[in-house]
Structure formats: structure tokens, C-alpha cells
Amino acid sequence: MKVDMSAGQPQQAAATNSRKWLYPTLLAIVYTFWFSYMFIANRWELFQEYWPVSLTMTIGSFVAGATAEGGAAVAFPVFTKVLQIPSTDARTFGLMIQAVGMTMAGVMIYAQRVRTLPRVIGWVSLGGIFGQLIGTYLFTIPNPYPKILFTFVATAFGVAMVISRWLIHWEPRSELPNWDNRYRALFLLCGVLGGSFAAQTGSGIDMLTFIVLTLAFGINEKISTPTTVVIMGLNSVVGFFLHGVVSQDIGIAWNYWLVAVPIVILGAPFGAYVASKVNRDGIIKFLLFLIGLELVTTLWLIPFNNLTQIVITATAVAICGALFWLMLNYRKNNVPMGDV
Template structure:
């Protein structure tokens, strides 16, 4: 159960729909026009093989129908769906799966971000600015220096361990009475450093598996800064869009990893993600914070179970993954216990 505090601009009523129906016409028209424009560009680029590309790669298209919606509606980017399905189910090379994740999110998450802006959904712009700067550093270092050194199975389990550690405190908080900030309580040099570092870590994870800055920054926003999931989720979507664009440009122009096979996967998914991701972003505005948290917890549970079932687990992978799980769980616990950024009324202030 969530507490509702009246007459407090620092708090958010989680049962209130932010945008009434009569204010949605222009944003929805914008999203429709955006989708049509992308379709026209896609068709002009892929013609005369447009339909054959989808027929040959229909499993990719189907995967991203669901992946793009999840990406727009939650803090788990489309890469968090694409990478495990590609590597575990479709047996696509991990590097190709990662590059595809970055490429397709550069379209879907950008479309979702533009929809969020058009809908005037509240987001934490200072977080986006400083975490994005760190994300550029992180994705560059991990893509060029770290990714070639680590085995794919270990990379995937590290990501799973990280988000599984976040699910535990999020589950506890979801069923407790708690208050939210709808904006950052204050933002000085300390906070800039925090988000620069958080973005670097998140960008590093994105460079390894094609997703990560969104869920890592989301966890810090919710657990430490006490931002509502309704603010943290669209903020994380925009962060992932910026990081995906940077990662895609890095692999496409500098590392030359965007090969013909990945390009065909990408072309097979573009028509659906430009609809699915904005639709997910819109549906997120209709959910309260508890619903958003519950959906995210269930997705993390699916991610954990699928990893345990499908990834070959060696003693080395298990040991490192458990270590990462414990380390992140400790950090998440410390963030959840911190009182620095709790709402003013919860701290006993006016």
C-alpha cells in the first residue's frame, strides 16, 4: 500500500493519471507520423527485399514485437529481451546479438523517448544529462577493451546476477508503505558525481551485453533518490536511447561490427519496434508505481530462470556470478537504507 500525501509538490499521487485523454491527440498523432516516416525510410532502404527480409527473419521480428513493448514500458531495455533470446534460443553469436540490441534500441528507444517528450511525461533531466556523459565513457571502454576478454556465458550471467540483486529490495519496497519524490530533492556536485559514476557503470554493462544503463540508473533512482517508478521509468528509457545511439555508432563506424547478417536482423525488426516501444511508453503512463514495479520484478524473475536453465554453468561462472550478486545486493541495501534523499516529510522537515 502506498501513502498518498495531499498538498505536497514534492510527492506524487501514484493513482493519478498524469495525462488526461483530451491531451493525448497531438502526441499520438506525432507518434503515428513518426512510425509512418520510419516505415517509408525503411522501405526505401530495404526495397526490393523488404518482405523477404521479414520472411527470412520472422523469429527476430516476433521477438521484438514483445521486446520493444517491454523496452518502452519498463526500465529493461529491448536488449535485455533480444540478447538472451538471440543467444539462448536462436543460437545467434553473442557479438551479433549485442550489436543488434544496440542497433534496434537506437530506433525503438529513440521513438519511445520522442513519445515521452511529446506526452510531456515527467523525467529527471539532470540524471539524463550526467548519466549519459558517464554512459558514453562506459560503453566505449567496455566495447573496445572488456568485451573481447570475457566469455559470453559469463557476461550474460553477470547481467542476470546484477538485476536479480535489485529485484530483492525492490520487492520488499513494493509491498511497504513509502513516499516518493517526483523530482530530485537537490542536485549539486555530489549528485553530479554520483550520476556520472552510475552512468559509467551502466554504460559499461551496455557495452558488454547491449543493455544495462537503464536498469542500473533506474535502481539508483528508485532505491537511493526515492524517485517514483513513474518518473524513473521514462527517464531510464531516454537514457537507454542515448546510450544505444552511442554504442551503435561505435560498432557501426569504428569497430565495423554491424555486418550484413546483423543488418538483416535489424531491418526485420525496425517496422515493429517503432510501434511497440512508443506504445509501451504510453501504456506506462497509465500504470501506477506498484504495477510498474511488479511487472519489472516478474521480468527479472523470467530473466533469472531462463539464465539458470539455458546458460551452461561452470564452477567459475557460478562463483563469479554469486560474488557479483552479493556485491550489488550490498550496494542496493545501503541505498535503500539511506535517508539522505528521502522525501522531506519523511525526514521530519517542513
């Protein structure tokens, strides 16, 4: 009996075509609403007043789409250290702008059929909802600790990448084997912890997930990066909703958002596209440069002359070191060398 293999081809072609037009269609919709609002409200003067925000997000949006750090990884340190914007406003802006930019990057990832880990995305995002609620309403970090903790989490992220790429000589994996309730619990916890941190600084759930995927499981950065981009985009939507609809405390961040939206809906998807084409070492080296710059500026601009600051920072570093050891030990005992 001969089977007609061409029967499903029209459906496959239609699906491919719909993916192709998904991003341009959403881009046109967002630009239409943005232009309409700017013309009706006559808010063009915002660009003259807040042009540093637009300039920052030109770089930040590319980083958001191309790496596992998120746009807030650029916006938060620049806003708080250079522009002297309060941490709360920088955090809120980061969530708002990522809700648009990184979501659009996620659409580009989907349209380009870039490999991701859907189950990881689902369970981390579920935990991230609870994390955003905890970090927004139950447990908040006072200044200047968000700046300090953000720097050292980013630094831990950089250390994790160095260890994963150059100190552990295993071939990267493309999948998590034997998915079961242990994985569900682990990535749900990642979401809760990462979402709580993202609620303070605008970023973090993506970095934590990336660290676990690469250090504990040896997942290829070319797969873990787009996975975390989608996660951060979804978590940012949750944060945007909490601040914009529930708390209604966006304030001045709305003006920052208006001058950045037309940039990030192009920059973040472009970053995602570039990341899918370049080799993994290129992504890692670019990230390490940004993280090194973040660490240097924090040590330079924020004096550690308070005993409490020193103790909290040392504790955070110790916890990161312990987590690294646990993940590396798990990988050593559970990930066969050369397993791809």
C-alpha cells in the same frame, strides 16, 4: 495595471501542436526510408528467414518503452538461449534496435509531457558515452559471462523494485532535492558503469539508474521509468554509432535489425504511452514476471559446473547486496519518511 495573460497563449498552443505532430512525423520518415530500402534492395525474404526476431521484438519493444529494462532485456536472453545467437550479435542488435525504438519512445514521452528528470538524463548519458567506449574497446567480458551477469543484474533490478515498493514504507518522491556536484558525480559514475555493461549485453545503464533512483532516493517508478527509457535510447545511439561507423562490425545483426524496425517504432512508443497511464504496481509486477522468467531459464539452460563461473556469480551477487545496503542506508539517513 492589468496584464494581458492571453498574449502567450498562441505560442503555447503552437508548442503543444508541434509536440502532438512530432512522433507521427518521425514515424512517417522512418517508414519511408525503411520501405524504400526494402523495395530497392528486395530484402523481403528476410522476414521468412528471421521471423523469430520480429516475434521477439513484438514483446521486446513494448517492454522497452514501458519499463526500465530496455528491449535488449527480452532480445538478449531469447537470442542467446533460445535462438542460439552469439552474445556479441545479440548485444549489437540490442543497441541497434533500441537506438530506434527507445528513441521513438523518448519522443512519445516528450510529446505526452510525461514527467522525467532531465538533469539525471544528462549526466548519466554523458557518463554512458565513456562507458560504451570502455566496454567496447578496453574491457570485454568473454562468453558465457555476459549471459550470466545479465541475468543477475536483472535479478538485482527485480529485488530492488520489491524492496523499494513493498519493504520500505515511504511515499515515492518526484524530485531530487538540493541538486549539487555530488549528484552530478554519482550519476556520471552510474553512466560509466551502466554504459560499460550495456556495451556487453545491450542493456544495463537503464536498470542501474533505476535502482539508484528508487532505492537511494525513493523516486516514483512512474518518473524513474520514463527517465531511464530516454537514457537507454541515447546510450544505444552511442553504441550503434560505435559498431556501425567506428568499428563497422555489425554483420548479421543488420538483417535482424531490418525485420524488427517496423515493429519497434510502434511497439516502444506504445509501451511508453501505456506506462504513463497505468498505476506503478502494474509496471512493477509485469517487470518481476519477466525477470523471474529470465532467472529460471538461465539456471535451467546454463549449467554452473565451472568453479570460475560460480565464483564470479557469487562475487556479483555479493557486490549487488553491498550496493543495496549502501543505497538503503543512504535513503534511511537522508530521505524523510513521507517526503514527496
